[in-house]
Amino acid sequence: MNEVLLRSLTPSVLGILVRRGADFAAAEDAVQDALVEAVRVWPADPPRDPKGWLVTVAWRRFLDVTRADAARRRREDRVDEEPAPGPASAVDDTLQLYFLCAHPSLPQTSAVALTLRAVGGLTTRQIARAYLVPEATMAQRISRAKRTVSGIRFDRPGDVATVLRVLYLVFNEGYSGDVDLAAEAIRLTRQLAAVIDHPEVAGLLALMLLHHARRAARTAPDGSLVPLAEQDRARWDTVAIAEGIGILQTALARDRLGEFQAQAAIAALHADAPTAGETDWVQIVEWYDELVRLTDSPVVRLNRAVAVGEADGPRAGLAALAALDESSSPAAPAAPKGRHPLPRRTAVAAYLHERDGDLETAARLYADAAHQATNLAERDHLTRQAARLNARRER
Incomplete structure (x- = not known):
């Protein structure tokens, strides 16, 4: 039984039933019944047209339930004529x-x-x-x-x-x-890209692929988080990176920039760097400037402060962080997409203070960020960072 095939056909079959007049809940129930029947029947008698088979069985199931429900008589008048079995609609x-x-x-x-x-x-x-x-x-x-x-x-x-x-x-x-x-999100986004020609759909797919390519290197054998700069780049999925960059380049060539394309461009610059030290932070700052223009999100501005700190030095990053705090103050106009997450902001401040040589402030801020964190792996990582700096200070 090809489970991947069944899952790939599910949305189009469900969409056909909805277009024919079934309400969403009834159509979804009918499709699920058809899938169960497919699991039972197909291994011994696979259909020539799997989609057409599912549509026919699901539609019959929907009609059976509709006709059995007296409260749905008026809907039955609309759907009483069952389409003849045959190839599924190309729509x-x-x-x-x-x-x-x-x-x-x-x-x-x-x-x-x-x-x-x-x-x-x-x-x-x-x-x-x-x-x-x-x-x-x-x-x-x-x-x-x-x-x-x-x-x-x-x-x-x-x-x-x-x-x-x-x-x-x-x-x-x-x-x-x-x-x-x-x-699963990558699979669904691929499916969406196959039915709609939109540069932001391609941008999101590229972004997912580029992020997912680093997945194997994100955690140590003990489950602890590995920061991007410390990841073993030999463990990155170069096939996924190449695909993501190719999709992104095609999308950018259409000159209809959106936030997912800009995020993917940043991810591509990270993926393209042979080592962390060779990352093109100047270009990354430029892409964050584009993202700020597109979204004006405090989270984007926070990430931009990190990039500025890498491109122009930690003091410049701290200045960008201070500017973000001023724009997020109660006296300032509300940010369009909410305030930046507090643990992330505190961790960024800790990182920039560490790079600036202020180990005492950095250790305190890492500990504060650990207390603020809601994710256990993130909390453990930040706690270890604070302990590392405190150990260095005691030497």
């Missing part, structure tokens, strides 16, 4: 399904869960394990999301930016439980 409804799952009416957590369920083909149990919540909680979240999007009609183009943000949220969850969410 690809996958893009509409992405827009539906990332609808603005849904909270981000629900949009992510619904995307993984409906587009990704993951089970509720898999999604719950990946997000470390009880299965019942995730089931309720997905059910509410289904009810919210049921009946929504697309009479205007969906928001690609919202879809991309949802996919990036999935990617940033990385790996937990028995589902590799980073790999």
Whole structure:
């Protein structure tokens, strides 16, 4: 049984049922029933047209349930005529399904869960394990999301930016439980890129590939974090890096710059450097300037301060950090996308003070950042950094 094939067909089959008039929740249930039937039947009798087979079985299941439900008689009048079995429609409804799952009416957590369920083909149990919540909680979240999007009609183009943000949220969850969410996000973004010609979709795919290429080098055998500058670059996935850079170059050539393309350009400069010391920090600062222009995000400004510290020295980085603090002060206008995360800001200040030779301040700030951190691996890393500097000071 080709599980990858089934999961790749799920969104287009679901999209066809929705386009034919099924509400989202009923269509999703019917598709799941068809997938179960495929697992039972296909090993002994594989269909010539897998997508057409799934559409036919799912549509029949939907009609059976609809006809059995007296409360849905009026809908039955619209769908009573079953299309003749045959090749599936060449129209690809996958893009509409992405827009539906990332609808603005849904909270981000629900949009992510619904995307993984409906587009990704993951089970509720898999999604719950990946997000470390009880299965019942995730089931309720997905059910509410289904009810919210049921009946929504697309009479205007969906928001690609919202879809991309949802996919990036999935990617940033990385790996937990028995589902590799980073790999799943890459698969879904590839699928999206196949149905929409948009430079920011390509930019996000490139960014994911470039970040994912460094995954093996990000942690030590004991599970501790390895900073970028200390990573063994021989462990980076050069095939993924080459693919990511190629996709990015094609996207940038279209001259429609967006934030994911700019982030991918920064990741490409890191990936292209043979050693940490050969990183082109001047270009990275220039790309962060572009990102500030595009997003004006405090997180971007914080990362820019690090790059400035590398390009122009730690004092220049600390000055950029101070400017960020002033712009984020209560008296200043609210930042468009919220304040920078406190542990990250404190850790950046510690790093820049260490590079400037102020070990006492750096050690104190690393310890403060460790107390502020909510991620255990990050907390352990920052604690070790503080201990390292305190040991150096005692010599």
